[in-house]
Amino acid sequence: MLIAGVDVGGTNTEAALVNDKHRVVARSKKPTPKEGPDAVIDTIRELIDSLKKKPGAVGVGIPGAVNGGKVITVPNLPHWSAGIDLGKRLRTSLGLPVALGNDANVGLLGEWLAGAAKGADNVLGVWMGTGIGGGLILDGRPYTGSRGAAGEVGHVIVRADGALCSCGRRGCVEAYAGRHLMSATVRAIYQSGRKTSLFKIQKAEGKPQPTSKVWARALKEGDTLAQEVFATGINTLGLGIASILNVLDLERVILGGGMADRMGQALADRVGKATRPWVMAPNPALKFVAARLGDDSGVVGAAALGRALISAA
Amino acid sequence: MLIAGVDVGGTNTEAALVNDKHRVVARSKKPTPKEGPDAVIDTIRELIDSLKKKPGAVGVGIPGAVNGGKVITVPNLPHWSAGIDLGKRLRTSLGLPVALGNDANVGLLGEWLAGAAKGADNVLGVWMGTGIGGGLILDGRPYTGSRGAAGEVGHVIVRADGALCSCGRRGCVEAYAGRHLMSATVRAIYQSGRKTSLFKIQKAEGKPQPTSKVWARALKEGDTLAQEVFATGINTLGLGIASILNVLDLERVILGGGMADRMGQALADRVGKATRPWVMAPNPALKFVAARLGDDSGVVGAAALGRALISAA
Numbered sequence: 001m002l003i004a005g006v007d008v009g010g011t012n013t014e015a016a017l018v019n020d021k022h023r024v025v026a027r028s029k030k031p032t033p034k035e036g037p038d039a040v041i042d043t044i045r046e047l048i049d050s051l052k053k054k055p056g057a058v059g060v061g062i063p064g065a066v067n068g069g070k071v072i073t074v075p076n077l078p079h080w081s082a083g084i085d086l087g088k089r090l091r092t093s094l095g096l097p098v099a100l101g102n103d104a105n106v107g108l109l110g111e112w113l114a115g116a117a118k119g120a121d122n123v124l125g126v127w128m129g130t131g132i133g134g135g136l137i138l139d140g141r142p143y144t145g146s147r148g149a150a151g152e153v154g155h156v157i158v159r160a161d162g163a164l165c166s167c168g169r170r171g172c173v174e175a176y177a178g179r180h181l182m183s184a185t186v187r188a189i190y191q192s193g194r195k196t197s198l199f200k201i202q203k204a205e206g207k208p209q210p211t212s213k214v215w216a217r218a219l220k221e222g223d224t225l226a227q228e229v230f231a232t233g234i235n236t237l238g239l240g241i242a243s244i245l246n247v248l249d250l251e252r253v254i255l256g257g258g259m260a261d262r263m264g265q266a267l268a269d270r271v272g273k274a275t276r277p278w279v280m281a282p283n284p285a286l287k288f289v290a291a292r293l294g295d296d297s298g299v300v301g302a303a304a305l306g307r308a309l310i311s312a313a
Numbered sequence: 314m315l316i317a318g319v320d321v322g323g324t325n326t327e328a329a330l331v332n333d334k335h336r337v338v339a340r341s342k343k344p345t346p347k348e349g350p351d352a353v354i355d356t357i358r359e360l361i362d363s364l365k366k367k368p369g370a371v372g373v374g375i376p377g378a379v380n381g382g383k384v385i386t387v388p389n390l391p392h393w394s395a396g397i398d399l400g401k402r403l404r405t406s407l408g409l410p411v412a413l414g415n416d417a418n419v420g421l422l423g424e425w426l427a428g429a430a431k432g433a434d435n436v437l438g439v440w441m442g443t444g445i446g447g448g449l450i451l452d453g454r455p456y457t458g459s460r461g462a463a464g465e466v467g468h469v470i471v472r473a474d475g476a477l478c479s480c481g482r483r484g485c486v487e488a489y490a491g492r493h494l495m496s497a498t499v500r501a502i503y504q505s506g507r508k509t510s511l512f513k514i515q516k517a518e519g520k521p522q523p524t525s526k527v528w529a530r531a532l533k534e535g536d537t538l539a540q541e542v543f544a545t546g547i548n549t550l551g552l553g554i555a556s557i558l559n560v561l562d563l564e565r566v567i568l569g570g571g572m573a574d575r576m577g578q579a580l581a582d583r584v585g586k587a588t589r590p591w592v593m594a595p596n597p598a599l600k601f602v603a604a605r606l607g608d609d610s611g612v613v614g615a616a617a618l619g620r621a622l623i624s625a626a
Contacts, residue, residue: 065562065594072594073593073594075593082594121459122458122459134560136560136561138451138452138456139451139452139454139456141452143451143452143561144562145435145561145562145563146434146435146562146563146564146596146598147562147596148562149562149593149594149596150560150561150562151560152559152560152593153560155556155559155593156556156559156560157471157552157555157556157559157591158470158471158473159472159473160471160472160475160548160549160552162473167593169590169591169593171552235473236473239470239473240556242470243468243469243470243553243556244560246465246468246469246470247447247449247463247464247465247466247469247557247560248449248456248458248463249378249457249458249459249460249461249462249463250458250459251459277482278470278482280386280388280462280465280468280480280482281378281385281386281395281462283459283460283462285459
């Protein structure tokens with residue numbers, strides 16, 4: 001049976017029909033609306049309608065935490081508040097069974113079922129996009145925590161009294177390594193007089209902000225300011241991942257999200273190099289691997305959540 | 314059947330006979346020898362012999378990581394090296410089935426079976442003693458990682474380029490909140506001319522170093538330097554615990570070890586207060602609780618590992 005998987009990202013929302021071998025057979029994509037959950041629900045309905053075939057169920061990954069269908073927090077999208085019964089509203093709008101999960105958690109689930117995390121029992125997924133998300137596979141099964149809010153790699157605190165983060169706290173990994181805050185840092189230093197090609201490339205690519213594609217080009221073309229800010233981001237991310245490895249003793253780290261889509265295994269290698277010196281008694285089997293499904297990891301993992309509803313029924 | 318549980322600590326080694334209701338029916342204690350694993354094995358044999366009744370199996374918690382009976386790392390004891398087949402040597406010396414675990418992991422296992430962690434599915438145990446150890450219960454079962462090295466709360470990095478830690482890295486929680494390094498900090502500042510009663514109390518108590526009892530007295534009696542160093546320790550520990558909560562979305566944090574034995578729930582409350590501001594979308598059900606079994610948590614948890622050998626056989 002075909003299941004719809006939906007990945008609501010900070011920038012775009014993608015929907016796909018996924019078969020029981022975790023293969024995408026149809027897909028569709030639109031910018032994520034910024035007007036709040038109702039607009040996002042409308043976009044999801046339009047995307048699923050555009051896939052032509054009616055799915056048996058729907059799984060949706062959102063960029064935040066949901067518990068029992070209700071929103072706990074959606075930090076990177078405006079006009080979302082805690083307590084919204086997103087599950088119920090989506091079921092009503094779509095007329096289908098709906099399962100919800102965190103976008104990074106479902107992304108790792110996709111990679112674990114059909115991509116770079118396949119066969120590993122203890123895995124951290126790190127998703128570098130607008131923010132930094134994450135997911136966990138522990139003891140051979142997805143781990144989402146007491147309320148489905150686990151995996152916030154971006155909010156591991158690596159510098160007490162450090163840089164202000166979008167979450168309102170200080171010194172989080174995301175404050176240094178999230179694309180949104182890296183771009184803000186480059187902009188502030190650019191406005192103080194230093195040179196950068198980041199915004200020229202953004203304009204040339206016709207993007208409303210410096211996307212992963214824009215960042216990857218700036219880094220490749222040798223933009224010194226972008227490279228410096230990115231190096232700080234990667235080193236900080238490495239510290240955060242090392243803290244997680246010291247607590248969880250994992251065997252694989254998957255790098256995914258927009259930055260990994262553009263930079264591939266080179267990004268995973270670089271993050272591994274930044275992480276290893278901080279790991280206590282490193283596991284010789286520890287590997288850093290780029291996600292393999294690209295944009296599809298989220299929709300494949302989300303569809304697996306939807307499929308579990310049907311199997312359980 | 315009675316099982317022997319042994320807890321090899323940085324300071325003392327304790328052994329106990331534990332019944333199938335996780336109750337201690339006999340106990341014995343000696344200082345942990347500093348001459349290396351053979352001396353520790355002799356001490357364990359002497360302790361078990363002194364319990365009079367022969368146990369059906371033995372579980373041993375050591376202050377480090379072991380995998381398949383072999384030592385990975387034992388950072389707080391001298392003359393231990395990676396690769397030592399501690400399991401085999403203990404079986405030969407004791408003539409009994411032997412299971413090994415990390416001391417903090419087995420301590421939390423004891424609290425989960427019979428103490429403060431009972432009934433919770435997602436728990437972090439933080440053991441404040443010579444160093445800072447930790448353990449995890451995730452999704453309703455003990456989690457020890459790919460190689461049994463999970464739970465190193467003391468080596469979550471909270472300050473990039475921070476204070477030097479006993480592990481050789483920088484900015485770890487243990488570099489600020491471990492009793493050994495807190496004592497070294499007080500000593501260095503004392504030698505620079507500031508007043509403290511910590512070493513007077515140590516002398517009066519007849520201890521070779523400032524133990525948890527010495528620290529608890531100095532804090533209670535208003536020693537300003539001890540209080541300042543301890544406050545930095547607790548705040549840093551709070552940052553580290555918050556990072557773990559942001560990644561794992563837990564419902565309970567247990568504070569144990571020597572400091573918790575002396576300070577009880579007041580310590581758990583204080584650590585909770587230092588942690589909460591750094592937790593993203595805190596779980597309303599989140600509780601910070603002092604360990605209830607005191608010195609017994611380690612031996613009770615270790616005995617449960619030994620008992621599992623018999624049940625599995």
